Amino acid sequence: MRALWRVLKLLLGASPKAMARGAALAVTVLLMGVALLGLSGWFITATGLAGLAGIGIAFNVFQPSAGVRLLALGRTAARYGERLLTHDATLRALAALRVDLLRRQARAGGRALARLRSEATLTRILADVDALDGLVLRLALPVFAALLTHAVVFAMLGWLAGWPVALTVAAIYLPLAALVLALLARSGMAPSREGEREAQALRRGMIDMIRDREALILGGQLAARETALRAGDQRARAASGALDRAERRAGARLSALVALSVAGALVAGGWLAQAGGLDPARAAIGIFVALALAETVLPLRRGFAELGRMVDAASRVDPGASAPGDDREGQETERAEAPILSIDRPEARFTLNRGEALALEGPSGVGKTTLLLRIAGLMAGEGIAIAGHAPENWTEGALRARVAMLPQRSALIAGTIRDNLALAAPEATDDTLLQALQVVALDAVVRDRGGLDARLGESGAGLSGGQSRRLALARCVLRAPDLLLLDEPTEGLDLETATRVLDNLRAALPDSAILATLHRGGDHVIFTERLTISRP
Template identity: 35%
Template sequence: MTAFRLLWTAADQLTRRNLLLAAVLAGTAELCAAGLLGVSGWFLTSCAVVTAQANTTWSWMYPSGTVRALALGRTGLRYSERLVSHGALLGATVSLRSRLVRAATTVPARELRDHRDGALMARLTSDVGAVGGTAGQVFPPLAGIGLTAAAVVTLLMVTSPPSGAAELLLLALSTATAVTAERRTRGHQRTAAQAWAAARTSLLSARSALPELRCLDAVDLVRDQVADAVGRARCAEAAAASVMRRSRLLLRLLAVAGQTALLVLALSGPVFRQPAADAIAEVLLVAAAYELMETLPQVLCDHGLAADAAQRLTDLANRALPDELPTTSAPGALLAGTAGALVARQVPVGIDDVRTEWSAVIEPGSVVMVTGPNGSGKSTLLATLAGRISPAAPRSVLLDGVPVESLPAHAIADLLTLVEAEDWIADATVAENLRQAAPGADDDTLRAALAATALERLPLDAPTGPLGGALSQGQRRRLVIARAVLRAPAVLLLDEPTAGLDDRTAVRMLTGVRRALPDSALVIALPDRHEDLIPFAATHVLRLQATPRAATVE
């Protein structure tokens, strides 16, 4: 999908009209600017000639009036174009971002999982900004360049066909030069973008693992990696700037060649000889066209960046909006008798040579215990049930009777919550982290959730630190579980919830979660050594193995 098509599709009627109006105003303003330059040159030259000839019958009123009108028209049109194009830019950006944010709510959870590094947010900010920027940085300048070049060549073709043909050839060479420069510049810019992304990733990773890097004496190594990435990015940016400088120099040389050729053809020989005033006017018109051509590489570069951004946004832009999605009249119609349940049908479990298939109907209020040693596939199974990993076979995991792979993220979030082994905690207070799940919850509700996870002594205003670093491992685990309890999901998936807890605290926490969510289905993954900590009977038990033995189901 091109940037223009994406922008046009997302824009409303007013924005579309402003886009077209801005292009017309920009083109007309540049025509006025070129005409002003040409008429001014002709006028001054004519004044000099008639003064030298002492011609008292020549009138200067009409040419001077034309110069004044063109000057006022150019100023007014450029000002109007700025107002309209900025309005179109804002309208287009708002419309596009609104549509994409609405489309993002239909993205399945497994796809959102791939964007946890901020890639989706980057698309909704920088990429939308690049596409929306075409409304003011690409379309109006291209309209001005195209209309001015076409008008100048047409005028020369009428007055002097050889001159028009020569300028048409040189303008074509200028266009080819600008296109070539833009392609080479985009290549360098992509290299720079990749290098900056690598540097940013290294910095973020090093920031979160700084204590470990200090213990390993690897800070200098990471610093060198970041410096190398930054160096590659700057080299690529310098190469792009060099390409742009050389292209502008070549365009200026072509402009000099075009003006010289026109002047020579206009003033030499009996066939091409023209009045000096007409020749100067034509030269200045051509100069105006070449002045615009010098901006073409940058305009094309902006268009290229917008095209790349539009390509990255295509998948999201093509998604149906929530109000366009088909509705299911009976949520449990796909599997009779399982409404409100999480259904696993022949889901592969285990790893490598010990893979087997598991089927279960996880009814509301039931408990499923998944046990096994580290690396046996417990986390993978829970991620598959949560829709974060695409099921091996379509319709093998059903949530409320609907295939989990077809559900948008908001639908899954309304029914199911997965608490991972290493879940995210904001650098804020305990209360602020809890209110991510229940923004309107009062303090008593938050304290009840903390009490359910054996955290009643943790103050609501206690800071959590970056990634929860101010809390112990056990406190971090219980805090994210308390946050999940506040959502009161129909299905709660807990990945090793007892990690970092002593046996007594683990039992208290599991008992509190069961009491707080009596009607929710619980799927709890535990290591073998903790399987006897569950204080209530399990409806299903799945034991995974990391050695060549089949998984067992109870």
């Protein structure tokens, strides 16, 4: 529950003024509804009593009827404003939650980010943020508005209809409604969690089936996969049905509570009227006010029914939790006598010292990329030592300062070329950035596009595949790592450009150890050794 409170604090703090205005309008709507029904009840009762007494012609009907119309129109306008402001504030709050979540993930290390790169995790994050939209709209604001409305109504009812009536209504409503809603939250905890879990599994299963449909058809597994998805759908429906039944039971109990409160107000008001302490018209106010207060508790059912879903979602996106990075006290000192890289695995055995370069060759699918990922600490693996220590024994910061990797898929962002290079060297000068671009033979391309301030689209749109890879390689050059891992660095380049890039790379990083996986170009002069990797 602490995580839920922290998420709620973040949501409310994202747009506090809009939330406060929305809450004020929510209270206004409830108070106007209570006042409308209370005034209408008094008006009807007083008019009837005046007619029975034969003084109906002298009764002023204009002011009460004007008040009824004012409250009805005001309530409608306040309801519209309340919906507009609270929904707008909630959308702003969810945007702030997404930004906070992304910031924490951005601070995570490479190992944690590698674990996040799965469809299940991304789908889970999106669903968790969506689940929390009801935390404000269905739970926090309605509960706050209900409690404040009951406090104001208690005071006004005690003044107009007598304190016995006010105490009776409050004593029935507040404790019994809290009990009913607590029971609903408890009974709905498991089915709301189960329903959300099964819904996510069903969504992922559908995506997987559509993506792998050809393989499933060829393997004769399509019918079995469909049967499994139908079973998951049935489980999700069963959990949803259990939650709906719990909510309906709570609705029936709350309706009975409203009837009991109306009966209590009738008895208390009748007793005061019979004792002569209150006229019958004012005694009727308590009855109608008790009936109108149903609007404060009945809408709370859905929020309390989905509390389990919200608690689970909040525990995963908890803003008070640390980023899923690397909190271990890792090794940060290299062994002076150890090589920069030492590999002793079934598929390959070699060492790399400063200034050496090795070309790793082999057919596709043999595991060259996997080996690079293990060396970079993005996948677990034994038999790997960087400066004498296994990758997992280095802290995230120390490992990234020592090792840089160029993957097959270039990771570029929408923005300027300077923005993309600044990811590796935020404080680098323009001259330094241009020198890095010259190393990867991209300086002329950038100059023709308008220089470092030339803008790129999403994922580097505007550059060719080879140009995108060279821009990502320029970031590695800016890091000047002790160990540079290159996964097919010359892919998409003509022979002349590939030769130029490799020559410049060694000249710019003379002391760096370079390990490159290649389909071609392994005979280049910069590579002091070539090794063909075998299947482990």
